[in-house]
Amino acid sequence: MSATPLIIDFAAAAEAGPRLAGGKGHQLGRLARYGLPVPDGFVLTTAAFAQAACLDLDGVVAEALGQRGWESTPLAVRSSAPMEDSQRASFAGIHHSALNVTGGAAVAEAVRAVWASLSTPQAVAYRERLGIHEAAMAVVVMPMLPAVxxxxxxxxxxxxxxxxxxxxxxxxxxxxxxxxxxxxxxxxxxxxxxxxxxxxxxxxxxxxxxxxxxxxxxxxxxxxxxxxxxxxxxxxxxxxxxxxxxxxxxxxxxxVTARPWHTYPALAGQAALWSDGNTRDALPHVMSAGDWAFSRRLVNLLLEQGWRLAGYPLLPGAQRAALFSGRLYLNAALLQWEGYDAVGIAPAAMNQLLGGHHPEIAVPPAGFKERTVRALRMLRYVVRSGRVRRLGRRQVDEAHAACAAWRAENLAALDNEELGRRLFMVGLHTRRQSGLLFLQGSGGGSLSLLLDLIERHLPGEAHALAAALLAGGEPSVTARQSYELQALAAIAAAEPAAAALLRAGANDWQGLPDDSPFRRRFAAFIERYGHRGIYETYSRNPRWREDPAYLLRRIAELMDGDPALPSRLAARQAEARQAARARLVRLPGWARRWALALAKAATAECNDREAARSAFIAYGEIGRLLVLEIGRRLTARGCLERAEQVFHLIPPEVAAALAGRLQGAALRHRVADRERLFAEWEANPAPDVIHEGVAAPVTVPAAADAAGGLWRGTAVGAGLAAGPVRVIRCPEDGGRLAAGDILVAPSTDPAWTPLFLKAGGLVMETGGYLSHGAIVAREFGIPAVVNLPGILAALADGEPLEVDGGRGTVRRISNMKQRRP
The missing domain is CATH 3.30.470.20 (ATP-grasp fold, B domain)
Incomplete structure (x- = not known):
């Protein structure tokens, strides 16, 4: 007889997988493994089916019932084919099941009936239709329940x-x-x-x-x-x-094997286009279960605020974010339609804002009535947005004040009930910040109008001119962080003890004397910006307040840089603005004045977007501290191996674990299985665009032009720069960037911003006109081109490259000395 078991319990069924336990048996095993309320039971495996001709089935069943004391217990005998209850096929109603079966002989007969149902005409036809060529059957046996x-x-x-x-x-x-x-x-x-x-x-x-x-x-x-x-x-x-x-x-x-796409009627028959073009700069890596559970609805709240303000009738229950291979994607088709139907933003223009290389949706032409309605919505948005923007700015200040107070609390002094209540309260409070949601999710209105205005009068120049007009305006909170790091570098360079500490790569800045100017200024910096960190949107990542090593390394690099950098940066910004204003003289007077007003408003909106992000990250720091405290308690209780595993739990699970309703092996199994899945996702890159949940080939302009040494992307930072390529895949590797290098990155979040102070130009694989990298590049006046998938693999460190932020091109050059501006 085969060593493969004939009878397994649900715990073993979870480990055995569907090939041995069948789909239903495997899923019931997983439910039991995770501590969910599943009745007891066992599985007669596919190995028993394979040995049916020589198997004493009555004896095997009688022994299994006797071991459990179920000889007189009414039982359910249910089919469990390997592909049954899977993503691909449900087999609902195809195979036989029997209820209220009592006694070994009756159960064995019911098992034979289940096996026989595998060969019925309907079962054969169902497998043929789905291309399933292997026929096997496991059988689930469990007691009947007293059902009200x-x-x-x-x-x-x-x-x-x-x-x-x-x-x-x-x-x-x-x-x-x-x-x-x-x-x-x-x-x-x-x-x-x-x-x-x-x-x-x-x-x-x-x-x-x-x-x-x-x-x-x-x-x-x-x-x-x-x-x-x-x-x-x-x-x-x-x-x-x-x-x-x-x-x-x-x-x-x-x-659910055939879940329809819940979308607007106008998109019926078109593909759902999921893109990471707008999300990869903040979330390039796999999301944990806790982060995704919090974010999946928050994305809707962020993206709905502007349309609600305009009076646009949003589709109830529309979901704009999804997870593929653990990464966050936005439904670009749905977002294109909302932009077009609400206020008339063309799909191509929306794609430029979002970034990514996904197709444009088909839209009907707008008649006079539609154009009038959309113009009225835009007017309504403009009239109403000022009030909500002021609310958002107040909520930014309130967020930092509230978080400072919460950080001062001793979380260890809270009992479990209060700790769980606090976590729920902070999450709910964050999602209720309607002003912050508006600033973060609806910051492209004036910028979109500016691009449209310039494009009508100066075709092909909109992105470059808009970028130049926005250069060097009132700095965003992210730019201010970088300017303050530059100032800290100057202070450290003038203080021998601080300079020695930084050059040695030490992190003990608090060991400097109390009267150290650097120590005082760096402490103030951490108080203002310590809630931020590398890829800070992930709650699992430490904040600068916890680990400032990254900041200290960047300060050490800036300390040995060009002391004239701030003045040269200001001159570059002023030059870009002046050139753009000179170009605008070709517009009619009213259009020129309107463009300058829109540029000022767009600067404020982009700054508000960065400020709102900082506020949300401050709330995220508080959530991280609360979750880690819960993780430490669960670890002390023996439920987790280490506190950081708590980030693999969704909020209801965290609450249940803290209250003792979910504990022990069930909790550890959930975490362990998610850690394995997380590792699998991390090891497998995800495509840039998903069509209706399935990866589809997408045209990649970067790869198409790479042989000729020319790439065309989206111009987001004006000007021309030439220099040696420096491919940086993560901000921690930024020490390799020398002044004047062309920074080539997959994407950037605020942790990358200090590198912009040294970069001569910026090239990013992903990102749109509203991405973080685009906003800061415009502020600094750095020539920048984004949305060039595949370019990291096409370039080598040190080769000379020209970045043309006016034309949106990146080009290999043979004589850098002549090409350098």
């Missing part, structure tokens, strides 16, 4: 695709008639609040199943937890449940 009500719950609306809704189908007693389609039962639809994510019943239809609203909410929360436990990147599952009058039990979970 039962049914199927979907973690999304299977009809519309909305994933902010849970749909429950329920009947009194057992759900076999509902599952088989003989009855419809009651349909209960619940919707999550977009801010708190609390569920509420919004509709009930059909004969009552006896499940009160409170019970429906409890079930919806369990369904959401289950879906995220099984797949936090794609939490859409069809879950069979039973309610015994006191608690819920889960008896099956399978992915």
């Amino acid at each position: 009500a039962a049914g199927v719950a979907f973690s999304c609306d299977p009809a519309s695709g909305r994933d902010d809704q849970v749909v429950i189908n329920a009947v009194p007693g057992l759900a076999d008639a509902l599952v088989s389609g003989r009855v419809n039962g009651e349909e209960i639809v619940l919707e999550a609040d977009p801010v708190s994510e609390d569920y509420a019943v919004i509709r009930r239809q059909g004969p009552s199943a006896g499940l009160a609203d409170a019970g429906a909410v409890e079930l919806a929360e369990l369904v959401r937890e289950t879906a995220f436990a099984l797949d936090y990147g794609a939490p859409w599952f069809d879950i069979e449940w039973v309610w015994d009058g006191e608690r819920f039990h889960l008896v099956q979970a399978r992915p």
Whole structure:
């Protein structure tokens, strides 16, 4: 007999996988492994099916029942083919299952009936249609439950695709008639609040199943937890449940195999285009479960504020962010449509703002009525935005004040209940900052108008001229950080003890004397900006307040740099502005005045965007401190191996673990499986664009022109620069950048900004006109071109390169001395 087991329990089924335990058995094993309410049971494996001809099935079944004391227990005997209940196929209603089966002989006969159902005409036809050539069958056996009500719950609306809704189908007693389609039962639809994510019943239809609203909410929360436990990147599952009058039990979970795209009617028939062009500068790496659970709805709140202000009727429940291979993507098709339908932004123009190389959607031509409505919306936006912008600026100041007070608290003194309440409160408070959300997510209005105005009068020059007009304006908070680092470098250079410490690469700045000018100024810097860090959007990453080593290295590099850099930077900014203003003389007088006014407004909006980001990161620091404190307590309790593992949990799991409802092996299994998945995602790069959830080939202009040594991208920083290439893939590697080098990076977030002080020019693989790198490059007056996928691999360190921020081109050059401006 084969060494492969014939009978395994659910714990073993989780490890065995669907080839041995079948789809249903494997999923039930995972549910049990994660501590979800699953009845006891066992799986007769596919190995038993393979040995059916020579197997004493009655004896094997009798032994399994005897070991569990189930000889007289009514049992459910259910099919579990390897592909059953998978992402690819559900096999719903295809295979045989039997309920209320009692005794070894009856169970063995039910197992044979399940095996036989593999060969029925409908099963054969179903496999042929899906191209499944291997036929095998495992069988799940579990006790029947005393069902007061039962049914199927979907973690999304299977009809519309909305994933902010849970749909429950329920009947009194057992759900076999509902599952088989003989009855419809009651349909209960619940919707999550977009801010708190609390569920509420919004509709009930059909004969009552006896499940009160409170019970429906409890079930919806369990369904959401289950879906995220099984797949936090794609939490859409069809879950069979039973309610015994006191608690819920889960008896099956399978992915929703055909979830429609919930979108505007005008996009029906067009592809959903998911792009990371706008997200990769802040989030280039894999997101943990905790970060994604917090961000997936926050993205909607960010991107809806401007349209709501304009009075545009947004599609309820539209989801603008998704996770593919662990990375954050935006639905570029949906965003293009909203920009066009709301205020008339052409899809091509929206793509320039977003960055990325995704196609443009097809849009109907706008008639007089549509153009009038859109103009009125834009006017409404302009009239209303001032008030919300002022609110946002107040909320920026309030955020930093509140976070300073929270940081001063001794978290170790809080009991578990208060600590959990504090974490929930900070998250809810953050999502309620409507002014901050507006500043962060709706900062491109004036810039879009400016680009459109210039393009109408000076075709092909809009991006370069706009970048030059914005150079050297009122500095954003991110630019101020860099200017202050430059000033700190000058102070350190004049202080022998500080200079020696920095040149030695030491981090003990607090060991300097109390009267050290550098120590005092650096302490003030950390007080203002210590909430920031490298790739700071990820809560798992430490802040500068925790580890200032990166800052100290950048200061050491700047200390030995050109002392005339600030004046040269100012001169470069002024020159770019003056050249752009001279070019604007070709516009009519009214258009020229309007362009200058829009440039001033766009500068303020971009600065507000950076300020709002800083405020959100300040709130994120508080969340990080709270989560780490919870992680330390869970580690002390033996639930985690180290405190940082807590970032792999979603907020409801964190709360349940802290309260003791989720603990021990179940908690460790969730974390361990997500760590494995996280590592797999990190090891596999994701494509730039996803078409309807499937990777599709996208034209890559950088690769097409690389042989000729010329690339065309989006001009975001005016001017011309030439210098040796320095490919920097992460900000920690910035020490290799020398003054005047052309910085070539995959993307940039605020931690990269100190490098801009030394760079002669900037080239980025990704990013749009509103990306962080674009905003700061414009401020500094650095020639910059972005949105050039593949260029990092095409360039080698040290080779001479010309960056033309006016034409949006990057070009290899043979004689750098002659080419250098």
